[in-house]
Amino acid sequence: MRITAITLAVATVLAVGGCNRMGGSTDVGKAPSLEFDKPVSGEITSRSGVNFNDGSHHQLYQLKLEDKQLAGITLTGALRGSIAVFNNGVLVASSNSGYERGNDVSLAFRANGTGSYQVAINADGPSAFGPYRLRAEKLVPYDGKPMVAEGEIADLLVSKSQDYTLQVDKAGMYEIRLESKAFDTVLKLDGNGVQSENDDGGDDTNSRIGMPLEPGKYTLRVRSLDEDSTGAFKLTAKRTELPANMVMRDGTSLPNNGSVFAMLDGEGRRRFLLSLPRAADVRLDAISSQVDTVLRVVGGDVELVNDDGGNGTNARVEESLPAGHYTVDVSSLSDEAGMVEVRVQIDGAASAAAAAATADAAVEATD
Structure with missing residues (x-):
């Protein structure tokens, strides 16, 4: 047991003279x-x-x-x-x-x-x-055992922060949620060179961290946004398999047509390369249910940025681009980590090439 009593600031109590004793009420x-x-x-x-x-x-x-x-x-x-x-x-x-x-x-x-x-x-x-x-x-008190892979911990926050252990035995995509009706939650994950923190990534003022984790032990730190708040909370972890086309490193080349999944890093970003052997109409989508995505495409004289051009808070860049090499930066508007799917669609020659073909046809018609 952490403490034998909780002493909190008094909001509205039956007090006389500001002391924490109840008046002699019948x-x-x-x-x-x-x-x-x-x-x-x-x-x-x-x-x-x-x-x-x-x-x-x-x-x-x-x-x-x-x-x-x-x-x-x-x-x-x-x-x-x-x-x-x-x-x-x-x-x-x-x-x-x-x-x-x-x-x-x-x-x-x-x-x-x-x-x-x-x-x-x-x-x-x-x-x-x-x-x-x-x-x-x-309320059932927490038994102090680590949470292994998946599970739930129900406990009482009675200090500024409390640490819990998540034991990951199998690599995968992990979703960790911290929920409370008593305080505005803040959740931090730390371990194996990975660190992430979230305030309101879940429903309402609850916290949520979703990221790929390798086997090992991780510390989950629970605290309230208001350090004076305490109360009951629930901490849960759920594992799913990683997508087969998961990208883990910056500088990975994007496919000409198709999609890849990526986990934005602790600063909420990931960088890709896009190569066009000829001018083409290009559409890029950054899709996520976890973060508000931003796309930035840079190469030659081109610099394109989009926030909510797709559905909801998803970013989309749709443009005719000349042949060349481009960097594609995917980030979150609030610099948060999260899973993003990047979709690429290249439809063919750009308008400049089409205009050239039209001009050639016009020359032949006059001959």
Whole structure:
């Protein structure tokens, strides 16, 4: 166990004089029970208990816990509010008011003794009222074992950052996700000469890293964008086979027609070579579901750049190019690593060649 209690900054609590003790409210002994996996509905009205610090209102519940037991509490509904948990009048944990998903609020904490804990639902201000739904659940603590190839870790962030081990036994494309309803996640991968970090690459404010990994041990670092935020999270890893036409090095030649897959490096870029033995109409697409792609084609007097010329955030360059050698830079708009498919289509002679043929035909017609 990392710690025996979580001490967080107090957002809106039943406090007097700024201390982390609950006032001598007669509501405590009369508070209804909150049981695990049995949601309760309620409403903050003008008749609810008053918080002495700012005149906002509250509702109390009692939750029975064993020593060191992990618990999660979620508040949903129309009410804009926060959660605070007390044990014998002393603050144990409170939700972070700086991180919100609409009106939903959640927190996770570890009990610091066996007994009945007071759970306070606090409105955000004197004029905040409305219905809510409250749910408590038991959380299973992480057993400390490495995640091997694929799997899931459910744990509680109780410090600025926490490290976990991913054991890769077989090379492949790995997708690693960090998800939480309690804080804005940041995920970092480090090991075997590979390093990548992501903030909002997943859904909403969740993190996602997708990249090819060789066998070995990797460290997965979990933290919150706001260093003061804590709470429950889920860390998952999934493996898929690498594409057969995967390119791992800069300077690889692109096919005249076809596609290759590439992993943008830690700076979000990859460079290719394109050779045209004769003038041609060329179409290049950089397609990715992970990053917003950018294409840059340079050679001779030509310099072409495109961001969203394809579908969605995919880049596309479509141009008549003279014969020659070109560098094709593929990058991500936000300098992030990610998988990209580069498609090449060369349709034949460029307009200049066609114009020359037309001119020759016109000369023959006059002869």
